[in-house]
Every structure is written in C-alpha cells, then in structure tokens.
Amino acid sequence: MGTMGRAFYAVGFWIRETGQALDRLGSRLQGNYLFQEQLSRHRTLMNLFEKAPSVAKNAFVAPNASLTGEVYVGPSSSIWYGCVVRGDVNSVSIGSGTNIQDNSLIHVAKSNIAGKVLPIHIGDNVTVGHSAVLHSCTVEDEAFIGMGATLLDGVVVEKHAMVAAGALVRQNTRIPSGEIWGGNPAKFLRNLKDDEIAFISQSATNYANLAEAHAAENAKDFDKSELEKVLQKKFTGQDGEYDLKAGVVG
Amino acid sequence: MATITRLCRRILPRAQSTWVPGRDFSAEAAQAAENPAPPAPLIRESPDRVKWDYRGQRQAIPLGQWAPKIAVDAYVAPNVVLAGQVVVWDGASVWPGAVLRGDLNKISVGFCSNVQERCVVHAAWSSPTGLPAETLIERFVTIGAYSLLRSCTIEPECIIGQHSILMEGSLVETHSILEAGSVVPPGRRIPSGELWAGNPAKFVRALTHEETLEIPKLAVAINDLSRSYCSEFLPYSTAYLEVEKLKKSLGISI
Numbered sequence: 001m002g003t004m005g006r007a008f009y010a011v012g013f014w015i016r017e018t019g020q021a022l023d024r025l026g027s028r029l030q031g032n033y034l035f036q037e038q039l040s041r042h043r044t045l046m047n048l049f050e051k052a053p054s055v056a057k058n059a060f061v062a063p064n065a066s067l068t069g070e071v072y073v074g075p076s077s078s079i080w081y082g083c084v085v086r087g088d089v090n091s092v093s094i095g096s097g098t099n100i101q102d103n104s105l106i107h108v109a110k111s112n113i114a115g116k117v118l119p120i121h122i123g124d125n126v127t128v129g130h131s132a133v134l135h136s137c138t139v140e141d142e143a144f145i146g147m148g149a150t151l152l153d154g155v156v157v158e159k160h161a162m163v164a165a166g167a168l169v170r171q172n173t174r175i176p177s178g179e180i181w182g183g184n185p186a187k188f189l190r191n192l193k194d195d196e197i198a199f200i201s202q203s204a205t206n207y208a209n210l211a212e213a214h215a216a217e218n219a220k221d222f223d224k225s226e227l228e229k230v231l232q233k234k235f236t237g238q239d240g241e242y243d244l245k246a247g248v249v250g
Numbered sequence: 251m252a253t254i255t256r257l258c259r260r261i262l263p264r265a266q267s268t269w270v271p272g273r274d275f276s277a278e279a280a281q282a283a284e285n286p287a288p289p290a291p292l293i294r295e296s297p298d299r300v301k302w303d304y305r306g307q308r309q310a311i312p313l314g315q316w317a318p319k320i321a322v323d324a325y326v327a328p329n330v331v332l333a334g335q336v337v338v339w340d341g342a343s344v345w346p347g348a349v350l351r352g353d354l355n356k357i358s359v360g361f362c363s364n365v366q367e368r369c370v371v372h373a374a375w376s377s378p379t380g381l382p383a384e385t386l387i388e389r390f391v392t393i394g395a396y397s398l399l400r401s402c403t404i405e406p407e408c409i410i411g412q413h414s415i416l417m418e419g420s421l422v423e424t425h426s427i428l429e430a431g432s433v434v435p436p437g438r439r440i441p442s443g444e445l446w447a448g449n450p451a452k453f454v455r456a457l458t459h460e461e462t463l464e465i466p467k468l469a470v471a472i473n474d475l476s477r478s479y480c481s482e483f484l485p486y487s488t489a490y491l492e493v494e495k496l497k498k499s500l501g502i503s504i
Contacts, residue, residue: 020491040306064307064331081307081331081349082368102331102349102370130349130370130398147370147398148415148433165398166415166433166449184449206375210353214333217311225308232317 042066048088056096060211063218074098074124078211090117095124095141099207103131118154125204129165137169144200146182160197164189307331313353324359325476328483339363343476345395355401356384363391364472366412374401378437379419390469394430402434407465411447425462429454 027033044061045053046068053067056075061067065079069087074096079085082103085092090108100106100122108120122128122139129147137155139145145157146165154172157163161175164182175181178197180189220228309326310318311333318332321339326332327346334352338344342359347368350357355373359365365387377383383401387393391404394412402416405423410416411430419437422428426440429447440446443462445454 020488023488042306062307062331063305064329081333081351082347082370102351102372103347103368130372130400131368131396147400148413165417213313213353214311217313217333218308222305225312228312229317232312232315 051087053087058212060215060218062214076208076211078207078214080104080211080214087120090136091119092122093120094122095126097125097204097208098122098128099126099204099211100128101130101132101147101207104128104133106134108136123159125201127200127203127207142197142201142204144203160192160200162192162196162200316352318350318352323480325480327479339389341473343472343479345369345476352385355382357387358384359387360391360406361389362466362469362473363387363389363393364469364476365393366395366397366472368396369393369399370397371399372401374418377401377419381419383418388424390466392465392469392472405442407462407469409465409468425457425465427457427461427465 042064044063044065044067045055046066047053048069051070053069053071053073055061055067055071055073056077058075059073060078061073062079062081062083064081065083065085067073067079067085067087069089070091071085071087072091072093073079074094076096077094077098079100080102083100083105085100085106087108092106092108094100106120108117118136118138120134120136120138123141123143125142126139126145128134128139128145129149131148132145133150134145135151136153137151137157139157140159142160143157144162145151146163146167148166149163149169150167151157151163151169152171155169155175157175158177160177162180163169163175163186164180166184167182167186168184169175169181169186173186178192180192181187182189309328309330309332310320311331312318313334316335318334318336319338320326320332321342323340324338325343326338327344327348329346330344331349331351332338332344333350335356336350336352337356337358339359339361341362343364344350344359345365345367348365348371349369350359350365350371352373354375357371357373365371371385373385374383385399385401386403387399388404388406390407391410392408393399393404393410394414396413397410398415400416401418402420402422404410405421407425408422409427410422411428411432413431414428415433416422417434417436420434420439422434422440423442425443427445428434428440428451429445431449432447432451433449434440434451438451440451443457445457446452447454
C-alpha cells in the first residue's frame with residue numbers, strides 16, 4: 001500500500017474508532033451496557049466436565065439446539081432448531097435415522113418418586129414431533145411421537161407405536177407395538193393400520209433427506225451465504241406475489 | 251476442582267474418566283444391575299464438528315431458491331428461525347423462540363398477525379384434505395405462545411390460544427377463538443364466530459358481537475408492542491465489530 005493508501009487507511013481507522021466510542025457513549029447515556037457483552041455464547045455441543053456429546057459426522061444438529069453432557073447421536077439423525085437435549089444427569093442415546101423435531105426437550109431425571117432413574121434410549125428411525133417433551137423414557141425403533149406430546153418417566157414406546165399429538169403419557173406407561181395412544185392422560189385410541197406403519201419409516205427417511213438440506217445451508221460460511229443472497233436478487237425472477245405487492249393487476 | 255478434573259481428563263483414557271466414585275451405592279446402579287441397559291454405541295466424536303460457532307444461528311435460512319421474505323416493518327426476533335418458503339407480511343410480528351419451517355411447503359404470516367413466543371409453524375408435504383398443504387395465517391390473527399401449527403389455514407381475525415396444537419388440514423374460520431391448550435385434529439374445521447376448547451377441540455359457545463370486535467384490537471395491540479421491540483434494534487447490528495476483535499485476538503486474518 002502506498003503512503004496515500006496508508007494515510008487513508010489510518011484516517012478510516014480513526015473515524016471508525018471515534019464512531020465506536022460515540023456508540024459506546026450513547027449506550028452509556030441510555031444505561032445500556034450491552035456493548036460489553038460478547039458474541040453469541042451459545043454452545044451447540046456443550047460438555048459438562050468429562051461428559052461430552054458424541055455426535056456422528058453426518059448427523060444434523062441445528063446451531064441453536066443445545067446438546068449437553070452425555071449425548072450420543074447416531075448417523076443420519078437430526079436434531080432440529082431449538083431442541084434441548086440434556087444428558088447432564090444421565091445419558092441420552094439417539095439412534096440412527098432418528099429426527100428430533102423443533103423445540104423438543106429431552107431430559108433425564110436425577111431422581112423421581114419411584115426411585116428408579118433411567119437413561120434415555122431412542123432407537124433408530126424414530127420421529128419425535130415438534131415441541132415434544134421426553135423425560136427419562138425409552139422409545140424403540142420406528143416409533144412415532146406426535147407433536148406436543150409429553151412422555152414422563154419410565155414410559156416405554158414399543159416398536160411401531162404412535163403417540164398422538166398433544167398426548168400426556170403418564171409415568172411407567174408401556175405403549176404396545178402397533179397402537180396409537182393419545183389424550184391427557186394417554187389412553188389407547190386404536191390400532192395402527194399397515195400403511196400408517198409404513199408411513200412412520202417413510203417419514204424418518206424424508207426427515208433425514210430434509211436434514212441434509214438444512215445441514216448444508218447452516219454450514220455455509222458468511223461469504224458463501226452473502227454471495228447467494230446477491231445471486232438471488234439478481235437472477236430470481238419476480239414472482240406473482242411481488243406483482244401483487246406492487247399493485248400490478250393481471 | 252475444575253482444574254483437577256481437566257487434568258484427569260487429559261491423563262486418563264476416555265472410557266475410564268466417566269467412572270464416578272460412589273456410583274455403586276446409587277439407585278441407578280441397582281437399577282442397571284437388574285436390567286442392564288444396552289451398551290452405549292461407540293461413536294467417535296468427529297474432530298471437525300464445531301462445538302462453538304460465534305455466529306450463532308442465522309435468522310433467515312434460504313433453502314435452494316426459496317428464501318424467507320420479511321416485510322420491512324415486521325418484527326422478527328433475533329431468536330427466531332425462518333427456513334425455506336416463509337413470508338412475513340407487513341405489521342406482523344414473530345416473537346422470540348419461534349421456528350417457522352417452510353421447507354416442505356409455504357408458510358405465510360398475514361398483515362398485522364403475530365406468532366408469539368416459542369411457536370413452531372411447519373407445513374407438511376400434503377394435507378389429508380387434499381387441499382394445498384401450505385400454512386396460511388391471514389390478517390389480524392393472534393397465535394398464542396407455544397402453539398404448534400402444521401399445514402393449517404387460519405382465516406382473518408382469529409385468536410389461537412396458548413399451547414394449542416393445530417394439525418394438518420385444519421381450518422379455523424374467521425372471527426373464532428380457540429382456547430388455550432386446545433388440540434385440533436387433522437382436517438377439522440372450526441366454524442366462524444365460535445369459541446372452541448379442549449383436546450380434541452369441541453364447541454363451547456358462540457361469540458358475542460362485542461367479543462368479535464375485540465379480536466382485531468388484540469392483534470393491533472400486539473403490533474404496537476412489536477413496534478417498541480423493533481425500535482430497540484438499529485438497522486444494522488454492530489456484531490461485526492465483535493467478530494473483528496475476536497478474529498484479531500485469535501490471529502485469524504480478516
């Protein structure tokens with residue numbers, strides 16, 4: 001850089017520093033000390049002393065999910081946005097091809113009234129719906145937990161069973177294979193038809209594919225995502241919605 | 251104590267360091283002795299998986315050529331994840347912790363509507379009714395906190411109570427209110443001007459005309475609240491300054 005270039009750079013630097021100092025001054029006047037805060041300190045995979053999560057390489061873990069403690073996630077599984085999987089007190093193991101959908105909570109108990117503390121085992125190809133709450137339960141392969149369901153301590157969901165949306169499954173309930181349980185408290189609703197059982201494994205596969213797309217997108221670094229934004233603006237044609245917004249009729 | 255643990259972690263091999271003294275006496279050990287749990291699968295931690303990413307979670311995640319569109323005066327909290335085909339129209343607000351996943355189908359949050367805290371809005375591939383399975387939230391709708399919406403259509407001026415679950419293909423007609431905690435089964439229609447509640451949702455009573463007039467007022471009130479949240483954020487964040495500082499301190503070239 002020539003002398004002129006260096007001079008410009010230095011002046012630019014002074015202006016930036018002044019600007020930042022002014023920003024901090026303004027914040028102090030507002031009583032806002034946020035400028036002292038560091039960046040996002042959210043840790044997707046967080047260990048507690050010697051217990052660290054062990055996640056397979058091709059599993060998708062959303063950046064704002066929290067995996068803490070002793071958590072094992074198998075290959076092709078996905079942990080979606082906002083999930084909290086806490087293996088702090090006991091271990092959580094999630095099989096392969098399983099998807100834990102958005103905002104779910106998987107937690108293990110330290111002690112409960114019955115006195116038995118169980119680690120969580122979630123088998124392969126399980127679908128756990130949005131905002132489910134799983135507390136110290138066992139879910140066997142190819143089961144389906146509907147969205148918003150709450151599974152309390154000691155629940156065992158057998159293979160090919162389904163828990164309906166919004167169900168509250170009480171402690172130590174065993175949901176037998178091929179049945180749908182639902183309601184609050186969860187009761188037997190009906191048996192699963194064959195095509196519904198096939199649908200369960202199909203949905204797990206669908207989610208695994210979806211997870212790959214999300215994983216690729218979330219892993220993009222800043223330059224790549226900015227470049228894509230620019231390309232989008234340039235090359236994407238204006239769709240019908242834009243015309244509606246602009247008031248173009250017909 | 252923490253230093254000692256860290257030293258131990260380095261010295262001892264991995265498998266041994268998970269042994270905690272005193273375990274033999276706990277209830278869990280007795281339990282494990284009765285029915286031994288299947289051995290935890292041996293998955294080696296991948297060294298290139300990032301444990302901490304200073305960027306956090308991006309708010310708008312484009313998938314392929316579908317990018318989320320947020321209107322200029324809509325408030326979307328920084329905590330929110332919008333993925334795929336999501337359109338947030340003018341005056342709408344999406345509150346912290348919500349996840350709007352338009353990866354399989356379209357999601358649209360209408361004018362002056364609000365999706366409150368911790369909601370999950372998703373759209374399935376296909377709906378059991380055979381109609382398009384997009385999630386359409388029309389104008390002046392209030393979706394209470396912690397709700398789950400999946401491929402449903404909510405017509406103008408409704409209130410969905412907190413922690414409610416609307417399953418695929420459900421239709422909530424205009425001027426109706428769903429109480430908190432209600433679960434609407436797939437394909438169910440909530441008729442216009444009625445109050446429904448329960449799991450599964452059942453008819454409670456018809457709404458009076460005054461109550462019907464209150465519905466858009468609630469949406470507008472929450473829109474006002476979102477204005478004050480919006481004004482807390484400058485048009486551009488100065489997070490990049492922190493990133494620069496961090497990179498400098500770590501010696502990474504900018």
